[in-house]
Amino acid sequence: MRKWAVALVACLLLLSACSKEAPKTADKEKKKAVASEKQGKDLPYTFPLTGIGSESSTDGRAFAVMINNFPKARPQSGLHKADIVYEMLAEGEITRFLAVFQSEKPETVGPVRSARDYYLHLAKGLDSIFIAHGYSKEAKQMLSNGFIDNINGIAYDGTLFKRADFRVAPHNSYITFDNMLKGSKKLGFDLYKTPRPFTFLKENAVKGLSGKEASYASVAYFSNDIYTSVYEYDTALGKYKRYSNGELTIDLDTKQPILLDNIFITEMSHTPAGEGGLRDIDLESGGKGLLLQRGKAIEVEWKNSGGRILPYLNGAEAGLVPGKTWVNIIPQDPGIPGSVSLEAN
Structure with a gap:
C-alpha cells in the first residue's frame, strides 16, 4: 500500500508539472505564429536597396x-x-x-x-x-x-x-x-548617409508579373565562357541561382548559394582606353535592357537617374521584386541579341 501511495503521489506531481508546461508550450507556439504573421504584414521600415x-x-x-x-x-x-x-x-x-x-x-x-x-x-x-x-x-x-x-x-x-x-x-x-x-x-566618414530607395513592386504586382518565359538565361562576355553568367530559376524558392563556368556561385565560407530576385541586363557603349584591355564605359546615354523576375523577362530601357542605373518601362521606372539584384553590364556590340540567351523550362 505504501508503494502504491508513493506511485500515486508521483503521478499527481507529474500531471501537475505537465499541466504547467502545456501553457508554456502553447504560449511559445502562439508567439511563433504571431511573429510569422507579423512578418507577412507591412513592417514600419524598409531597406532602400532590397525593399525588404x-x-x-x-x-x-x-x-x-x-x-x-x-x-x-x-x-x-x-x-x-x-x-x-x-x-x-x-x-x-x-x-x-x-x-x-x-x-x-x-x-x-x-x-x-x-x-x-x-x-x-x-x-x-x-x-x-x-x-x-x-x-x-x-x-x-x-x-x-x-x-x-x-x-x-x-x-x-x-x-x-x-x-x-x-x-x-x-x-x-x-x-x-x-x-x-x-x-x-x-577617416571620419558619415556612416548614416542612407542611399535613396529603389522602386519596388507590391505583392499583388509581383504575383501578376508577365513576360517571356525565362527560367534560364545566359549572359556572355565575348567568347570567353569562363566569364559567362548563367541564371536558372528555382520555382520552389522563387529565386534565380547563378552559375559561372558551369559551377554554382556560392559563398566560400558558408557554402550558401547566391539567390537573386532581379536580373537586370543592360547594354552600354564600350570603347578602348589604354593598354591591357582597359576601356571606357558609357554610363550616361541610356539604352536597351532586359529585366528578369520570377522566371519572366521583359524588354526595358536603362537610364542614369542621379548616378543610378535603373530600368524603365513605358517611360516610368520599372519596379523591382523585393530582394537581391544582379546587374550585368555588357558591351553594346554585340549587345543583348548577340550576348544573351533565354530559355523556358
Missing part, C-alpha cells in the same frame, strides 16, 4: 566593394549578403564585381581587387563608401581628388586588409565588415 521590411530602423551608409572574379578567386566571400551586384568588364575579357552592402553585414568580403573609374561612378550614385585594393590611373586620380569616400588596400594592406594564406596575390586580399567600419570611423 524590418521592425527596426534601416538607416545606414552602404559599402561598395570591388570583388575579384578571376577563376583563382572563386568562390568569393560575402557576395550572398550583397543587396546589389554590378558585373562589368574590368580589362580584356575579365569581369569584376561591385558588391553593395547595406541591409546585411557580411563577416568577410573578398578577394578585394583594384578600382576602375566607372565602378566609382556606380558607387557614388548609391552614396556608398568605396572599398578596393589598387586602382587604374583614372580611378587613382579620382580617388586622390576626393571623388568618393574610400578605403584602399594600397594604404592599409596588412592592417584593415588581410592576406589569406590559401590563395596567392593578387587574389588573396580580404576585409572584414568590422574593419570597414573601423576604417570609416578613423
Whole structure:
C-alpha cells in the first residue's frame, strides 16, 4: 500500500508539472505564429536597396566593394549578403564585381581587387563608401581628388586588409565588415548617409508579373565562357541561382548559394582606353535592357537617374521584386541579341 501511495503521489506531481508546461508550450507556439504573421504584414521600415521590411530602423551608409572574379578567386566571400551586384568588364575579357552592402553585414568580403573609374561612378550614385585594393590611373586620380569616400588596400594592406594564406596575390586580399567600419570611423566618414530607395513592386504586382518565359538565361562576355553568367530559376524558392563556368556561385565560407530576385541586363557603349584591355564605359546615354523576375523577362530601357542605373518601362521606372539584384553590364556590340540567351523550362 505504501508503494502504491508513493506511485500515486508521483503521478499527481507529474500531471501537475505537465499541466504547467502545456501553457508554456502553447504560449511559445502562439508567439511563433504571431511573429510569422507579423512578418507577412507591412513592417514600419524598409531597406532602400532590397525593399525588404524590418521592425527596426534601416538607416545606414552602404559599402561598395570591388570583388575579384578571376577563376583563382572563386568562390568569393560575402557576395550572398550583397543587396546589389554590378558585373562589368574590368580589362580584356575579365569581369569584376561591385558588391553593395547595406541591409546585411557580411563577416568577410573578398578577394578585394583594384578600382576602375566607372565602378566609382556606380558607387557614388548609391552614396556608398568605396572599398578596393589598387586602382587604374583614372580611378587613382579620382580617388586622390576626393571623388568618393574610400578605403584602399594600397594604404592599409596588412592592417584593415588581410592576406589569406590559401590563395596567392593578387587574389588573396580580404576585409572584414568590422574593419570597414573601423576604417570609416578613423577617416571620419558619415556612416548614416542612407542611399535613396529603389522602386519596388507590391505583392499583388509581383504575383501578376508577365513576360517571356525565362527560367534560364545566359549572359556572355565575348567568347570567353569562363566569364559567362548563367541564371536558372528555382520555382520552389522563387529565386534565380547563378552559375559561372558551369559551377554554382556560392559563398566560400558558408557554402550558401547566391539567390537573386532581379536580373537586370543592360547594354552600354564600350570603347578602348589604354593598354591591357582597359576601356571606357558609357554610363550616361541610356539604352536597351532586359529585366528578369520570377522566371519572366521583359524588354526595358536603362537610364542614369542621379548616378543610378535603373530600368524603365513605358517611360516610368520599372519596379523591382523585393530582394537581391544582379546587374550585368555588357558591351553594346554585340549587345543583348548577340550576348544573351533565354530559355523556358
